[in-house]
Amino acid sequence: MICYRTTFNKVLFTLLLVLSFAPNNNVFAADGEALFKANCANCHKPDADYTGPALKGWSKRIPSPDWIYKWVANPAQMIASDAYAKALFEKWKPTVMTSFSSLKKDEVDAILKYVDDYTPPAAAQTATTGGEGGETDNSMIFGILTLVLALVAFILLQVNSNLRKLSDDKVGIHRGEPVPFYRNKAYLMAGILLLFAVGGYYVISAAIGLGRMKNYQPVQPIYYSHKVHAGTNQISCLYCHGSAQDSKHAGIPSVNVCMNCHKAIKEYKGDPIVREDGSAVNGTEEIQKLYAYAGWNADKKEYNPDNNNDGTPDGARPISWVKIHNLPDHVYFNHSQHIKVGQQQCQTCHGNIQEMPEVYQFAELSMGWCVNCHRESKVNFYDKKTGEGNKFYSIYEKFHNDIKNHKMDSVTVENIGGTECQKCHY
Ligand code: HEC
Ligand code: HEC
Ligand code: HEC
Ligand code: HEC
Ligand code: HEC
Ligand code: HEC
Incomplete structure (x- = not known):
């Protein structure tokens, strides 16, 4: 009985020591x-x-x-x-x-x-020899500290059991040879538990991160630059992604939309475009690729004839753009709800697209990202006094009363149920 209790105590002691110094970056209140x-x-x-x-x-x-x-x-x-x-x-x-x-x-x-x-990351890096900034340094220190303390705990336990054996020998209680530590059940148990905890943590965070594609930037069939179109030439996002206003999808424009302008714009004469690897992009050649997709004959200034009777000019085919943003199928996201009703800017979720030569995924598109914004964003709540705001919200009696009684001054998306599971998962 006593034997079990000491074993148990040892395990508990080691675990507590180890856990209390385990890497943990969330302990600071306002980070x-x-x-x-x-x-x-x-x-x-x-x-x-x-x-x-x-x-x-x-x-x-x-x-x-x-x-x-x-x-x-x-x-x-x-x-x-x-x-x-x-x-x-x-x-x-x-x-x-x-x-x-x-x-x-x-x-x-x-x-x-x-x-x-x-301080910019480059400077910080030379200063701290390879760390990614303060946080990683902290966890390094905590990690080393944990190891050292675990080692100390281990040595102390060994010393303790040797001393006990000595004193037992002195009073004449005979005990067997102490079990070597690698066969000691207490240590084995602590080791296994620790492995489970650490392994489990990494497995779970890797599983949650699966399919997250922040910064994803595939090569597109035509080097189409948002910086040239939406930035330099100030073409409105909605000219090409107009359905963002009134449907679930923002949509990708068809070749026809491009040809509205490119029947006339044959050449690229703007500022030089360079890829991230430093190689130059020939804008005029890229426009020729567009003509090939459209079945447009730039010399004759007309579409190719439709000899094979498929309803499109010969040689024309859709451009197979590579989709960048992609939520899992179990999530419902609707653009119009955010653009028209919620009055959110494209840039809040997609970054400064008008400055991107090639589009990349700016936001993480994780659940935490959606929910955080819903906690913080206000809805355009209907103001009974002035009649301003979204009339849809005139039915929220309780919030109207709370505002009147100064219990709250604004209504967030969370208040109207924007963090309920079934709003986003179906
Ligand atoms: C002249 C047409 C045009 C304009 C204007 C335009 N886009 Fe695009 N957009 C495209 C095309 C074509 C693609 C697909 C190719 C690509 O990803 O670069 C695209 C792709 C995107 C994507 C990535 C879609 C995906 O695959 O996930 C986002 C986000 C986007 N546009 C946002 C914007 C925003 C925001 C603006 C305004 C600042 C804008 N676009 C202006 C044509 C346009
Ligand atoms: C509203 C007019 C307009 C529309 C619509 C438009 N473009 Fe352009 N495009 C331009 C202008 C203006 C330039 C820059 C010409 C210059 O600076 O010489 C340009 C330049 C380009 C270039 C060369 C620079 C670069 O980005 O690599 C390509 C390729 C191109 N467009 C492809 C497309 C494609 C593909 C579409 C359809 C998704 C499209 N354009 C739709 C106006 C338009
Ligand atoms: C509240 C955040 C948010 C805002 C604001 C937003 N988007 Fe999106 N956008 C997304 C998400 C999330 C996806 C991925 C949708 C999916 O995979 O179903 C997406 C996808 C897209 C795509 C890929 C095609 C599609 O419809 O799935 C385009 C293009 C796009 N957005 C353009 C725009 C434009 C243009 C605006 C501004 C008018 C805009 N977005 C505003 C979050 C947003
Ligand atoms: C930039 C802030 C922002 C982000 C990011 C955002 N939303 Fe929203 N969302 C809003 C706002 C604002 C509204 C409220 C629109 C309104 O007034 O009804 C809203 C409303 C909604 C609603 C309707 C809620 C209701 O109760 O009617 C759904 C569903 C939703 N968002 C899904 C998503 C999903 C899924 C994501 C992540 C992929 C996301 N949102 C990311 C700002 C955001
Ligand atoms: C949607 C984009 C957006 C977000 C998110 C945002 N800001 Fe701003 N901020 C701006 C803009 C734009 C201005 C310039 C004033 C204006 O046009 O509203 C500004 C101005 C400021 C200024 C004044 C700067 C000066 O030069 O005096 C401060 C301070 C500031 N923001 C702090 C913050 C803090 C802190 C946060 C996060 C809690 C934040 N902002 C989030 C867009 C944003
Ligand atoms: C504002 C929208 C929104 C709400 C509300 C929401 N989710 Fe999610 N959820 C998402 C998005 C977006 C993802 C996809 C995250 C990804 O791909 O990493 C997701 C993913 C998940 C996953 C898969 C695991 C993961 O992280 O990828 C589970 C499980 C889940 N949600 C459960 C819930 C539960 C339970 C609730 C209610 C308490 C809830 N969600 C409320 C947007 C939402």
Whole structure:
């Protein structure tokens, strides 16, 4: 009996020691970097202008220390009432910063501290010999600490059992030779449990990450540049992806849409385009590829004749663009709900497409990503007094009463059920 209890105690002791020092990055309350990445990184970079201004040095620009909390909580209201905010907006319009009324003051402080302390990754890397930044360094230290402590615990336990044997021998209690540690059930058990915990953690996180394709950037059949079209030439996203407004899918334009312009635009004369590997793209050649797909004869300025009677010019075929964004089939996502009703910008979810020569997947498209935004975004709630807002929401009596009684000042997507499983899974 006693024997079992000591075995059990040993296991518990070792496990507790090991676990209490196991790598864990979530212990810090307000983690500026994580908060910044989750909330602000879509639009801000610490040290460069992006959709919004570079944030570094913010404290020297803002009119008063309190300004920052008011701004983050409700930019739209500040733009309407505050001169500095109005000037900012004039510079960055039409984008209005999203409001983050749920962020607490210490969280805003943590974000802005992270921003001010930010050093670009390249510099950080040379300084810390290969780490990926603070977080990885911490887990390295924790990892080493864990190992050292586990070793110390192990040695102490060995010493303890040897001493006990000595003292037992002295009083004349005879015990067998101590079991060597690699056959000691307690150690084996602790080892196996640890393997399970660590292995399980990695297996689960790898399984959840399966099929996530952030930064995916396939080679497309034609080098079609969004930077040239949506950036330099300012063609509206909706010209080509118009169904984003009123259907589930944003859709990819057909060859006809391209030909509306390219019957006339035969050559590319804009700024040189270079691939990421440094090789040059010949825009004019790429336009010729488009003509081949369209069955267009650029010399005669007409479509090829339809000799085989299939209803399209001979040689014409659809362009087989490679799909980049792809949610799993068990998720329901609808563009019109977000564009027309939710009034979200394409860039919030797809990044600055108008600056991308080749499109890549900007967001993670994970469940956490969807849900986080639903927790923070407000719906265009119907205001009974002024009659403004989405009339669909006039039926939410409870929220109207709560707003009237100042129990809440805005309604988030979460409030109307945007985090219920069946809204996204069917
Ligand atoms: C949807 C894009 C977007 C997001 C998300 C966003 N911002 Fe902004 N931010 C802007 C834009 C655009 C401006 C410029 C003013 C304007 O047009 O509204 C701005 C301005 C600012 C300014 C003023 C900078 C200056 O030069 O004085 C601060 C500070 C700021 N944002 C902080 C934040 C913080 C903190 C977060 C995350 C909690 C955040 N922003 C998230 C777009 C965004
Ligand atoms: C002249 C037509 C045109 C315009 C304008 C245009 N796009 Fe596209 N877009 C395309 C074509 C063609 C593709 C498919 C090829 C590719 O992925 O590059 C595409 C692909 C995309 C994709 C990736 C689709 C996938 O496979 O997952 C996104 C996201 C996207 N566009 C967003 C935008 C946004 C945002 C804008 C406005 C800033 C815009 N597009 C403007 C034609 C256009
Ligand atoms: C609204 C007009 C318009 C539409 C629609 C349009 N383009 Fe263009 N395209 C342009 C302009 C303008 C240029 C730049 C010409 C220049 O700068 O010399 C261009 C340039 C190009 C180029 C050379 C530069 C590059 O991006 O590699 C290609 C290839 C091209 N277009 C393909 C397409 C394809 C494919 C489509 C259909 C998905 C399309 N275009 C739809 C106006 C259009
Ligand atoms: C709230 C986030 C969000 C916004 C805002 C958004 N998209 Fe998307 N977009 C997605 C997701 C998620 C997918 C993947 C959909 C899927 O796989 O079913 C996607 C897919 C696409 C595709 C690939 C074709 C398709 O329909 O699946 C295109 C093109 C596209 N988006 C263009 C746009 C354009 C243009 C806008 C702005 C008018 C826009 N998106 C706004 C999240 C968004
Ligand atoms: C940039 C912020 C943002 C992101 C990211 C986002 N959504 Fe939304 N979503 C909204 C907003 C805003 C609404 C509310 C529209 C309205 O006013 O009804 C909404 C509404 C919805 C609704 C309807 C909810 C209801 O109760 O009627 C569904 C379903 C939904 N989103 C699915 C998704 C899925 C799936 C993803 C991830 C692939 C996603 N959303 C990512 C902002 C976002
Ligand atoms: C706002 C939309 C949204 C809501 C609400 C939502 N999910 Fe998801 N869920 C997603 C998306 C998007 C994915 C795909 C993630 C991926 O591919 O990595 C997903 C994936 C999953 C998966 C597969 C495992 C994984 O992470 O890929 C499970 C299980 C799941 N959701 C369960 C739930 C449950 C249970 C609820 C309710 C508590 C819920 N979801 C609510 C959007 C949502």
